[in-house]
Amino acid sequence: MQTYNNLVEATNDLMKRGYTENLSLEGDTVDDKEKKIKMTADDFEIDEFYRFEGASNPDDMSIIYAVNSPKYKLKGILVNAFGTYANNSKSAILAKLHHYQVNDHLK
Template identity: 60%
Template sequence: MKNFETLLDALNDLISRGYTEDFNVDEDMMQDREKNIKMTVDEFEIDEFYRFEGESNPADMSILYGISSEKYNLKGTLVSAYGTYSSNQNAAIDAKLNHNQVNKNL
C-alpha cells in the first residue's frame, strides 16, 4: 500500500488510476448520485483505503476508500470521517468498510 502525505495526494492518485466516481453512503446503500446508482454491500468492493490524521485538529481525521463495482462497472472514492466526527452509517455498510480495514492491516 502506498503512503501519502495528504488526503488530496491520495485522492489524485486514485483518480489517475480510474477511480473517478464520487460515492456517498445513503442509509444502507453506497450511492453514485451522478449516475443515480445505489449499491448494496454485496455489489461493491473496497479495493484500498488510506487513513489521515490531522496533527492538531480532530476534524481532519478521515479515511479515503477506493471502491469498485463489477456489477455496475464503476470505480470511485468515498471520503469518510472517523473518530469523534464520524457519522452514524448503516451497520452493514459500516461493517464492510471496517472489515476491509482490519483484514488489510494484518
C-alpha cells in the first residue's frame, strides 16, 4: 500500500492509476451521479483506503477509498469524513466501509 502526505496527493495518484469516477456516499448506496449508478454493498469492492488528519485539528479527519465495481465496470474514489464528523448510520454500506477501516491491520 502507498503512503501519501495528504488527500490531494492520494487522489491524484489514484486517478493516475485508473480510479477516475467521482463517487459519493448517499445513505445506503455509493453513487456515481454522473453515470446515474447506485451501488449497494454487494456491488463494489474496496481496493485501498487512506486516512488523513486535518493539519490544524486532529478531529478533522477524512478517509479516501479506492473502489472498484466489476458489475458496473468502474473504478472510482470515495472520500468520506472519519472520526468526529463521520456519519454514524447503520447502513450496509457504512458497515462495509467500517470493516475495511477496522481490519486494515490484517493486510
